[in-house]
Amino acid sequence: MSASTENKDWLAELAPIAAEFSLEGRLVAAALHGSGHINQTFALTCATSSGRRRYVLQKINHHIFKNVPALQENIRRVTAHLAAKSPRALALVPTRAGSMCLQEAAGNWWRVYDFIEQAHSVDRVTNAAQAREAARAFGEFQAQLADLPGARLHETIPNFHHTRSRFEALRRAVSTDAQGRAAAVRAEIDFALAREADTDVLLGLLARGELTERVTHNDTKINNVMLDDATGRSAAVIDLDTVMPGLSLYDFGDMVRTAACSTVEDNPDATQMHVVLPYFRALVEGYLESAGSVLNATERAHLGFAGQLLAFETGLRFLADHLQGDVYFRIARTGHNLDRARTQFALVASIERERDAMARIVSDVFGPS
Ligand code: ADP
Numbered sequence: 380m381s382a383s384t385e386n387k388d389w390l391a392e393l394a395p396i397a398a399e400f401s402l403e404g405r406l407v408a409a410a411l412h413g414s415g416h417i418n419q420t421f422a423l424t425c426a427t428s429s430g431r432r433r434y435v436l437q438k439i440n441h442h443i444f445k446n447v448p449a450l451q452e453n454i455r456r457v458t459a460h461l462a463a464k465s466p467r468a469l470a471l472v473p474t475r476a477g478s479m480c481l482q483e484a485a486g487n488w489w490r491v492y493d494f495i496e497q498a499h500s501v502d503r504v505t506n507a508a509q510a511r512e513a514a515r516a517f518g519e520f521q522a523q524l525a526d527l528p529g530a531r532l533h534e535t536i537p538n539f540h541h542t543r544s545r546f547e548a549l550r551r552a553v554s555t556d557a558q559g560r561a562a563a564v565r566a567e568i569d570f571a572l573a574r575e576a577d578t579d580v581l582l583g584l585l586a587r588g589e590l591t592e593r594v595t596h597n598d599t600k601i602n603n604v605m606l607d608d609a610t611g612r613s614a615a616v617i618d619l620d621t622v623m624p625g626l627s628l629y630d631f632g633d634m635v636r637t638a639a640c641s642t643v644e645d646n647p648d649a650t651q652m653h654v655v656l657p658y659f660r661a662l663v664e665g666y667l668e669s670a671g672s673v674l675n676a677t678e679r680a681h682l683g684f685a686g687q688l689l690a691f692e693t694g695l696r697f698l699a700d701h702l703q704g705d706v707y708f709r710i711a712r713t714g715h716n717l718d719r720a721r722t723q724f725a726l727v728a729s730i731e732r733e734r735d736a737m738a739r740i741v742s743d744v745f746g747p748s
């Protein structure tokens with residue numbers, strides 16, 4: 380983030396937008412918040428007769444989410460369903476006109492959530508309990524949405540986890556080479572191309588009916604779960620933009636990618652990235668507790684592979700974005716997406732090496748299938 384963005388007077392800029400929402404009290408502070416790659420997130424503080432009350436205001440990235448009303452319709456249904464089951468579940472705050480989001484004259488879309496207080500998110504797991512809680516929370520989230528009434532949710536980003544499509548997109552980015560960066564990243568490109576066969580494994584199982592489509596989160600990265608400050612237990616699952624039909628293995632795989640790993644996603648030294656087996660075990664245990672009963676034998680058998688696939692898929696996306704000139708993921712430095720791609724591919728290689736150990740952990744936790 381640039382210094383000018385950091386020093387901006389957000390209160391003055393955001394006050395007219397905040398005024399459109401049904402906030403309690405008087406807006407007294409506004410600041411950038413969190414570390415997501417997609418939306419712009421702000422914490423708003425209001426003074427009320429009973430003390431201060433905080434909200435989260437988000438500018439929704441409409442270049443990525445092209446149909447914001449459909450996206451917000453999904454989130455409205457999902458949050459309403461979760462509210463009846465979890466007291467701290469993420470809750471939308473409507474506009475004064477009763478709508479779930481606001482479009483400004485300039486075209487930007489905004490929404491507000493209640494701030495989840497006395498809780499925090501982490502960008503990196505530092506103990507097994509955090510991994511266990513995250514897996515329990517995302518598994519419970521999925522279990523709670525199993526009886527979501529009504530029509531199939533909108534696909535907010537079509538083919539989001541269609542790994543074959545992500546692979547083909549990388550191939551196109553390499554041949555277009557819009558920024559002239561391909562020659563310098565030949566090793567990463569070759570790493571990706573050598574693993575083409577992996578892209579079709581889960582898609583093939585789905586086509587053969589061995590995997591079941593469910594309502595899944597689809598972005599289960601570790602900083603999308605809020606942990607209670609006092610107990611460390613999960614307080615709420617957040618970032619619901621990609622909640623839509625998907626596979627449990629995508630959710631589990633993205634947890635492995637972000638919670639069973641040794642360092643942050645953008646460590647410039649990719650040699651520091653590898654899978655952490657005790658965290659992987661904690662993820663399997665946590666997931667078993669909340670979602671284990673719904674997983675079939677094929678899903679259980681692919682829990683380790685799912686981590687490898689999601690690290691691969693995300694690496695493909697980072698590398699393609701680097702080649703295209705960083706048009707999708709927010710970056711803070713030149714080469715940021717390349718650093719991210721490198722850690723992801725290092726994680727893929729590490730999971731490939733630990734495949735047997737990970738399979739033993741799964742059968743240890745679940746019992747022999
Ligand atoms: P992005 O799509 O950009 O990742 P998120 O919805 O994940 O956006 O929000 C970014 C960060 O803001 C989260 O990682 C979390 O730390 C914080 N955050 C988001 N929603 C809330 C909330 N309701 N209460 C408290 N913190 C939140």
Ligand code: GN1
Nearest residue numbers: 415416417418598600603618621693
């Ligand atoms: C994005 O929104 P955020 O930062 O939680 C991305 C995920 C990637 C992740 C990589 C909508 O997640 O798919 O796995 O970055 N979200 C979207 O860090 O593309």
Ligand code: MG
Nearest residue numbers: 415602603618
């Ligand atoms: Mg997020």
